[in-house]
Every structure is written in structure tokens, then in C-alpha cells.
Amino acid sequence: MQNDSFIEFKRVSFGYGDRLILQDISLKIDRGQLVAIMGGSGSGKTTLLRLISGQIRAQEGQVLVDGRDVGRMNQRELYQHRRRMGMLFQFGALFTDLPVFDNVAFPIREHTSLSPQMVRDLVLMKLHAVGLRGTEALMPAELSGGMARRIALARAIALDPQIMLYDEPFTGLDPISLATIALLIKKLSDALGTSAVMVTHDVHKSLEIVDYVYFIAGGKIAAAGTPDEVRASDSPWVHQFIHGEADGPVHFAYPAQQSLAGSFGLEGA
Numbered sequence: 156m157q158n159d160s161f162i163e164f165k166r167v168s169f170g171y172g173d174r175l176i177l178q179d180i181s182l183k184i185d186r187g188q189l190v191a192i193m194g195g196s197g198s199g200k201t202t203l204l205r206l207i208s209g210q211i212r213a214q215e216g217q218v219l220v221d222g223r224d225v226g227r228m229n230q231r232e233l234y235q236h237r238r239r240m241g242m243l244f245q246f247g248a249l250f251t252d253l254p255v256f257d258n259v260a261f262p263i264r265e266h267t268s269l270s271p272q273m274v275r276d277l278v279l280m281k282l283h284a285v286g287l288r289g290t291e292a293l294m295p296a297e298l299s300g301g302m303a304r305r306i307a308l309a310r311a312i313a314l315d316p317q318i319m320l321y322d323e324p325f326t327g328l329d330p331i332s333l334a335t336i337a338l339l340i341k342k343l344s345d346a347l348g349t350s351a352v353m354v355t356h357d358v359h360k361s362l363e364i365v366d367y368v369y370f371i372a373g374g375k376i377a378a379a380g381t382p383d384e385v386r387a388s389d390s391p392w393v394h395q396f397i398h399g400e401a402d403g404p405v406h407f408a409y410p411a412q413q414s415l416a417g418s419f420g421l422e423g424a
């Protein structure tokens with residue numbers, strides 16, 4: 156596997172209207188890497204994912220995927236770009252009126268002209284990958300929350316994506332389902348060699364499975380490192396964040412208005 160960056164933010168700034176959300180962000184995600192993005196509520200984590208998928212364009216700087224600037228892609232290029240991408244969102248619900256089989260088959264039918272037999276083989280393979288072979292005839296209403304999330308994961312990987320974007324994949328799951336999904340995310344990332352970006356509030360579970368973590372605060376990268384570096388960090392900011400303490404430099408209730416990185420000497424940490 157090549158060890159070069161597949162996703163790269165080069166001095167990216169983005170705002171909704173006049174409100175600057177991300178400011179001069181630079182980061183790199185290597186091929187095959189699983190990276191977590193963490194930060195307080197409203198810090199711009201989902202915005203960062205939208206920049207990668209091309210739903211929004213950077214106002215300054217570049218978002219490069221496989222060397223190509225997502226912000227400069229035309230409609231046709233964006234369509235191709237998204238075809239290489241799998242997404243699992245907290246509210247990425249299944250189509251409730253379609254059985255599991257058709258839910259997983261949906262992107263395959265939409266984006267390829269494979270024969271029904273091939274579609275069937277692929278669907279069964281993906282269901283097997285998430286440990287839910289045998290559920291193809293069930294309707295979404297017949298699934299538990301954890302199973303539904305795994306079926307959504309099977310659908311997200313149906314086309315063997317090169318990039319996976321996860322937005323709060325653990326939210327609303329019981330501890331066992333959460334551990335199962337986390338393990339699957341890790342296993343699939345390794346098996347498929349995808350570059351994966353995961354926005355999450357679940358610090359402890361994420362640190363068990365990711366290769367690298369970026370913390371966002373005040374529109375900037377407040378800290379970054381491998382899980383071991385993060386755990387060993389003596390930064391009060393990181394310490395407060397990973398221990399979920401209410402008091403400290405992080406304001407959980409409101410989006411930070413100015414760079415905490417600067418205030419705590421964490422710039423480029």
C-alpha cells in the first residue's frame with residue numbers, strides 16, 4: 156500500500172454567510188488511514204466532511220482528494236467523485252419501504268449495469284462483511300437499531316469506496332452494538348484499504364480504532380496526534396476533552412468564537 160496522503164486540506168477556510176467556521180485548516184489523511192475528527196458541538200466537523208464530499212466548496216484554500224481539487228470539480232466530476240465515496244451518517248436511514256436486499260443493492264443498481272446475478276452476489280458479500288447474511292428479506296422495521304446501522308454500513312461499502320465518511324456512526328447505539336460497529340469500521344477500513352474520516356463524540360471508542368485524531372476548536376486544528384500521543388498529551392485542552400470534564404478551557408455549550416489553539420499554545424500540536 157502506498158503511504159501518501161489521499162485527502163489533503165491546504166489552508167482551507169469556509170464560512171456560512173459572514174460566519175467563519177473553518178479557518179486556515181491544513182491536514183492530511185493517508186491512503187488506508189482511519190482518522191477521527193473531534194471537537195465541541197458546532198465546531199465545524201460535519202462542515203469538514205461536506206467539503207470532502209463536495210457538497211460545499213472552500214472559500215479559500217484547496218481540498219484535494221487523490222490530488223484533485225474538489226472545489227473546482229464540475230457536476231460530472233463531482234458525480235464520479237461521490238461514486239468513489241461511501242457515507243454512513245447518524246441519520247442515514249434505510250429506505251423503509253424496501254427490504255434489506257434492495258437497500259444494499261440500491262447504489263449498485265444506481266451506479267453500475269451489473270447483471271442481477273452479479274448484484275445478488277455483491278449484496279450477499281456485503282451483508283456477509285457486516286455479519287448479517289440471511290437478513291436480506293427483512294424490512295427495516297424488523298431490524299434493531301444496531302442491525303440497521305450495520306445494513307447502512309453494508310450499503311455504504313457496496314461499491315468498494317476509496318473514501319469512507321462517517322458522521323457520528325455510534326450515536327444512539329447500545330454499548331454492544333456500538334462496539335460491533337466500531338470493530339466493523341476498523342475491519343472494513345483495513346480490508347478495503349479505504350481512507351476514512353470519522354466525526355465522532357465517542358472519544359474512548361474512537362481512540363481504540365483510529366490511526367490519527369484531529370481536534371477542531373475555534374475554526375482551527377487545536378491539537379492532533381496518534382491515539383497514544385493524545386492519551387499522553389499534557390495539554391489541558393486535550394485532557395479536558397478526552398475526559399469529558401465540564402470545567403476547563405473547552406466550552407462545550409457554545410461554538411468557540413476564537414482560536415483556543417492560540418490561547419493554549421497548541422497551534423500545530
Ligand SMILES: Nc1ncnc2c1ncn2[C@@H]1O[C@H](COP(=O)(O)OP(=O)(O)OP(=O)(O)O)[C@@H](O)[C@H]1O
Pocket residue numbers: 171176194195196197198199200201202203410
Ligand atoms: N447550512 C448551514 N447554514 C448556516 N449555518 C450552518 C449550516 N450548517 C451548519 N451551520 C453552522 O455551522 C457551525 C458548524 O456546523 P457543523 O455541523 O459543521 O458542526 P459540528 O462540529 O459537526 O457540530 P455537532 O457536533 O453539533 O454536529 C454550526 O454553528 C452550525 O450551526
